[in-house]
Amino acid sequence: MGESREKGVGSEATGLVLDYAFHVANLACVYLSVMEPNQGAIRAYERAGFKRQGIRRNANMWLGERVDEVLMDAIPAEFEGPSLVKQMFR
Numbered sequence: 001m002g003e004s005r006e007k008g009v010g011s012e013a014t015g016l017v018l019d020y021a022f023h024v025a026n027l028a029c030v031y032l033s034v035m036e037p038n039q040g041a042i043r044a045y046e047r048a049g050f051k052r053q054g055i056r057r058n059a060n061m062w063l064g065e066r067v068d069e070v071l072m073d074a075i076p077a078e079f080e081g082p083s084l085v086k087q088m089f090r
Contacts, residue, residue: 010041014048016085022076023083031073037062042070050074 021027033056034041046052050072059069 010044011047019083019085022079023086029075033069033071035060035062036068036070049079
């Protein structure tokens with residue numbers, strides 16, 4: 001698992017999911033929640049195009065401690081670049 005950390009693999013995979021969601025499935029919004037201590041995931045989601053929407057306080061457990069959840073979403077208007085997924089289907 002450690003080999004792919006800090007190499008952008010998570011951001012790239014998440015970006016492809018958003019690309020498919022917006023350009024193929026024509027979704028209006030994609031949203032998720034992630035535990036606040038998971039800063040690596042939050043950074044990867046932000047690099048892929050997600051923005052922080054809010055916080056759900058004390059909503060989950062992380063290593064035996066109560067932690068907040070970060071609510072994030074992405075919309076097509078803020079998703080930049082050409083569709084790599086569409087290019088693959090042509």
